[in-house]
Amino acid sequence: MDMLTARQGWGGAPPSVLIVEDDPAVRRSLLLLLRGRGFAAKAWSAADxxxxxxxxxxxxxxxxxxxxxxxxxxxxxxxxxADGWQGPAILISAYGSTELGARATDAGFALILEKPLREHALIDAVTRLTRNGAPSPSH
Structure with missing residues (x-):
């Protein structure tokens, strides 16, 4: 086990995080931030x-x-x-509203974060959700 994983307190492989963000600068920033904190992050620009x-x-x-x-x-x-994935999800948006928050909660998002993102809030949320949230059924 490497030092980064040990420091973060994960007993095995670090949690995997899938980032989907169409803005290249934000996507790269999130990817670097999460990888720098020991997460196994991958990023995509589109949903498909x-x-x-x-x-x-x-x-x-x-x-x-x-x-x-x-x-x-x-x-x-x-x-x-619909495909059976039950892991925790975070919605990020520059267009937060009460209506969007209600739709996101109904859809099953654990958290909604408004842009610009506060790095510590994001890291705290991902850490909490991956340690205490429902793991993916395949893990």
């Missing part, structure tokens, strides 16, 4: 390739933007749930 990745790897946590080209994060989570 991310759904294919999720079908192959069953991530421990999903972070998805609300507005995506050709769809949205709520529809993406609905598709994952």
């Amino acid at each position: 390739p991310a759904l294919a990745e999720a079908a192959r790897t069953a991530p421990d946590c999903l972070i998805v933007d609300y507005r995506l080209e050709g769809g949205d994060g709520i529809a993406m989570l609905a598709s994952l749930r």
Whole structure:
């Protein structure tokens, strides 16, 4: 076990996080932030390739933007749930509203974070959800 994993307190492989964000700068920032904290993160710019990745790897946590080209994060989570994935999900959006919050909660998101993201809030949430949240059924 490497030092980073040991420092983070994970007994085996670090939690896998699937990021879906269409803004290249935000996507890269999230990827670097999560990998720097010891998570096994992968990032995609659109829902379709991310759904294919999720079908192959069953991530421990999903972070998805609300507005995506050709769809949205709520529809993406609905598709994952229909395929049997039960892991925790975080919706990120620059367009937060009470209505969006209610839709996200109804869809099964554990948390909604507004952009610009506060790094510590995101890391705390992912850490909490991957340690205490419902693990993926395939794990």
